[in-house]
Amino acid sequence: MKVSVVVPLYDEELNVAPLVAELLPVLDGLGCGYELILVDDGSRDGTGAAIEAARGRHPTVIRHVALARNTGQTAAIDAGFRHARGELVVMMDGDLQVDPADIPTMLEAAGDYDLVHGWRWKRHDTAFKRLQTRVANRVRNALTGENVHDTGCPLKVFRRPVIESLKLRTGMHRFFVTLAKMEGFRTLEMKVNHRPRQAGSSKYGMWNRALRGLRDLFAIRWMQSRHYRLDCREIATGEGLANRQEKPVRADGAAEAP
Numbered sequence: 236m237k238v239s240v241v242v243p244l245y246d247e248e249l250n251v252a253p254l255v256a257e258l259l260p261v262l263d264g265l266g267c268g269y270e271l272i273l274v275d276d277g278s279r280d281g282t283g284a285a286i287e288a289a290r291g292r293h294p295t296v297i298r299h300v301a302l303a304r305n306t307g308q309t310a311a312i313d314a315g316f317r318h319a320r321g322e323l324v325v326m327m328d329g330d331l332q333v334d335p336a337d338i339p340t341m342l343e344a345a346g347d348y349d350l351v352h353g354w355r356w357k358r359h360d361t362a363f364k365r366l367q368t369r370v371a372n373r374v375r376n377a378l379t380g381e382n383v384h385d386t387g388c389p390l391k392v393f394r395r396p397v398i399e400s401l402k403l404r405t406g407m408h409r410f411f412v413t414l415a416k417m418e419g420f421r422t423l424e425m426k427v428n429h430r431p432r433q434a435g436s437s438k439y440g441m442w443n444r445a446l447r448g449l450r451d452l453f454a455i456r457w458m459q460s461r462h463y464r465l466d467c468r469e470i471a472t473g474e475g476l477a478n479r480q481e482k483p484v485r486a487d488g489a490a491e492a493p
């Protein structure tokens with residue numbers, strides 16, 4: 236088994252070193268091959284330099300993927316997914332609000348599931364953000380027919396076929412569970428630890444989280460309503476992609492003389 240860990244980073248220069256310091260011992264403890272893909276989403280601060288410094292210290296396990304400009308969290312995750320080579324792919328935020336210590340248990344659970352997603356059951360965010368999240372999860376569940384406590388939890392483990400099935404669009408990182416279920420993948424929710432942000436600041440406010448998230452939710456709802464599962468088979472297999480070499484047939488069914 237090989238594991239890839241994908242972390243999107245936008246203006247997180249102060250978080251890169253602590254992230255790597257906390258994450259690598261956990262990943263070493265897995266006893267399998269792993270790679271840590273740090274994705275710089277067009278940061279304006281020293282995030283790129285901090286990633287390079289970390290890669291210099293751990294060149295065998297750290298990879299640095301850089302987006303030419305800030306393209307958003309979903310795009311940064313997508314860029315990481317496209318570079319990931321592991322059979323299991325972990326996604327987590329770069330601000331250490333979720334706890335790397337939860338990763339081994341989630342990876343173990345991924346033996347029986349295609350997507351294991353975290354539930355930050357004791358949030359360490361402002362009261363306003365917690366309220367936003369609670370309302371967002373209720374509305375999302377009501378519209379998508381799910382029963383997920385924390386659709387936007389940034390700590391998730393994917394089996395490779397799940398990420399290969401995704402065609403992402405901006406904002407979709409909040410709906411991975413619904414997208415995976417739509418494709419028939421088995422999902423499992425697990426309680427995970429949550430901590431206050433140590434350094435830097437959140438990239439989201441009321442407008443780009445709640446309102447955009449609501450608009451995106453309608454798109455996901457539409458996708459669900461238009462989803463079909465193909466149930467078809469070819470009755471007889473022709474050779475296909477060949478040049479036709481049949482003998483011409485006459486109207487009475489007999490083969491024509493050459």
Ligand code: UDP
Nearest residue numbers: 243244245276307308311328329330437438
């Ligand atoms: N992020 C990113 N591109 C963006 C916005 C955010 O790569 O345009 C990253 C950010 O650096 C962090 C993660 O996505 O690692 C989640 O962002 P943040 O912590 O601001 O979100 P919150 O926890 O407040 O929901």
Ligand code: MG
Nearest residue numbers: 328330332432
């Ligand atoms: Mg955060």
